[in-house]
Amino acid sequence: MQFNKAMILSIGNELLIGKVLNTNAHWLSGELTKMGFIVDSIVIVKDDVSEIASAFLSAIERKVQLVISTGGLGPTFDDKTVEGLARAFSLPLVLNAEALALVREKYSSRGLPLTPERIKMAYLPLGSKPLDNPAGTAPGVYLKYRGVHFFVLPGPPREVEAVFKTSVQPIIEREFQRIDFYEALLTIKGIPESEFAPFVKDAAERYKSVYVKSHPKGVELGSPVLEIHLITFGIENMSQLRSCFEYILMSAKKLGGEIIVLKEPGVKL
Amino acid sequence: MQFNKAMILSIGNELLIGKVLNTNAHWLSGELTKMGFIVDSIVIVKDDVSEIASAFLSAIERKVQLVISTGGLGPTFDDKTVEGLARAFSLPLVLNAEALALVREKYSSRGLPLTPERIKMAYLPLGSKPLDNPAGTAPGVYLKYRGVHFFVLPGPPREVEAVFKTSVQPIIEREFQRIDFYEALLTIKGIPESEFAPFVKDAAERYKSVYVKSHPKGVELGSPVLEIHLITFGIENMSQLRSCFEYILMSAKKLGGEIIVLKEPGVKL
Structure with missing residues (x-):
């Protein structure tokens, strides 16, 4: 693209x-x-x-x-x-x-x-x-x-x-030719960023057209809250965005994190 | 300096x-x-x-x-x-x-x-x-x-x-050697920025060590509010800051502006 x-x-x-x-x-x-x-x-x-x-x-x-x-x-x-x-x-x-x-x-x-x-x-x-x-x-x-x-x-x-x-x-x-922007957003409670880091890296490597970023929101030691933001451009990458989102959800569940989905994969506008 | x-x-x-x-x-x-x-x-x-x-x-x-x-x-x-x-x-x-x-x-x-x-x-x-x-x-x-x-x-x-x-x-x-920062702030109601502009320019030319800037806050046409911010560095420039402040006050008064002094020339900290 x-x-x-x-x-x-x-x-x-x-x-x-x-x-x-x-x-x-x-x-x-x-x-x-x-x-x-x-x-x-x-x-x-x-x-x-x-x-x-x-x-x-x-x-x-x-x-x-x-x-x-x-x-x-x-x-x-x-x-x-x-x-x-x-x-x-x-x-x-x-x-x-x-x-x-x-x-x-x-x-x-x-x-x-x-x-x-x-x-x-x-x-x-x-x-x-x-x-x-x-x-x-x-x-x-x-x-x-x-x-x-x-x-x-x-x-x-x-x-x-x-x-x-x-x-x-x-x-x-x-x-300019319009390119649509898609995103998904969720928070994970109870897993320090440094523990979840390998999964974020893995997700980024598996789903190359998706940009994955974790933002520490709580206190890494004690009450960690991690916000995970996924973005992609172009409708043809929507399925990768969905798969990446599922992968993050599954990984967080496996580690015992409490998950709140703030935005399902979809159009931002 | x-x-x-x-x-x-x-x-x-x-x-x-x-x-x-x-x-x-x-x-x-x-x-x-x-x-x-x-x-x-x-x-x-x-x-x-x-x-x-x-x-x-x-x-x-x-x-x-x-x-x-x-x-x-x-x-x-x-x-x-x-x-x-x-x-x-x-x-x-x-x-x-x-x-x-x-x-x-x-x-x-x-x-x-x-x-x-x-x-x-x-x-x-x-x-x-x-x-x-x-x-x-x-x-x-x-x-x-x-x-x-x-x-x-x-x-x-x-x-x-x-x-x-x-x-x-x-x-x-x-x-680093400490250099003190001084500022003054006032607002002028009732004078469009484009009308007060020559006075701001004049103030900046007269008082070279003072940085003078006007920020339009209201609506230029109708209900103009102008914020004037003056700054300088170093105690040796304090008297220029005071003179510049007085010059702005006097000019605004002459043009019939309504003046509110938000900060007299002084130390910011």
Whole structure:
């Protein structure tokens, strides 16, 4: 199967000083996974043009097909994401007529003039398209460059979700073949992770198309609780997912674990 | 002033599929900032030896003095962080006597034997020291290599906090000169971010040692709420922080904003 690889880039000093929890990357990685993407990495960098440019460039090296960035799109001097994207690929920043119309419309509907700070939000790298922001004023940016789809979104979570749903999702659905994501989840009480480890390894070796991971949730020594998460992509791997799930259940039973099935093998959505 | 730069590396597929929110990186970046570090970047990669090795190596290129990783330290086959660290610097993985003693003690106190999965947690890159894990069984790892301090911590947040406080913090306090962190925080109601932007820029230009950032919290058009965060490092920059704070207050008042001071300039801790 040909997987689509994605990278998430979070931009903003507030994420690096422990002020803001990066819920955007968490939400986006879930959405992309459900759409069949393998999220390859998440990178957080500060509001610095050359840092941002390097991060966008690294997407080409990592051979991902899609990049979504959040943050640094606003009217202030330290909102530098678009400049970073332009620098990454040596593209000029040009005043985009469509973006300017979107910005003008937002402000003029409130009787506010176009100032340099507002016009700044309409400068995009040559070849980009603006994405309407139904929850804010800064338009998102879509650029397809060297075969990679770059989506540049604002920072506030409400705006990220709005732009993703209105503009990003439809483009992804049009441009990429959908691969379904399937998962199963169960917890096992009473078996330390180190005791169950050989069975997890064995399951992963038997069912190669299933990704199996155990997460220690309780206290390894004393009251162990192990969460086992199984995932696969593509309907053709559904039977392997079911067999792997049965194998884990059986192994846990044999060792005397108490099992709670949280999610039977099935579609996530 | 000579700043100490740090990098945080989060390891685990669960962070890339949207299953787990990366609270570890958020907590650690706050702790490091309070100790005077500039957190330069946060990177999340999957449980893959070569990905982990590249990420550790990139710390050398980024010229950071300290790296903290979380995740991938347990007894299962897909806990590969230590192997990744060893590969990054071509160090052999050796059975560390001190680490083995720590692991043995934990399990034997419960009458559990040393199995290959448990012994695995005592293999460290040559030259490393184990860090006791008061909240779990996998020891952390400390390696000083090419002048960079690498701290490899487990994944569960409870264990991250325990190892950080018992082992990492004392080493940092011994090895790095402490630089104090100061901040101020206020919100301004009634002024759109795009209108206040020139004042934020002006403040940043006047008070070079202060980092000023505005975060839109309300709705730019309609009910704007702007949070302004000011930070600086080192007691010698305290007066600039106070002046910058006054400048922001005065500018917001002049524009008719409603101001709420959330934190006067002062020590964060």
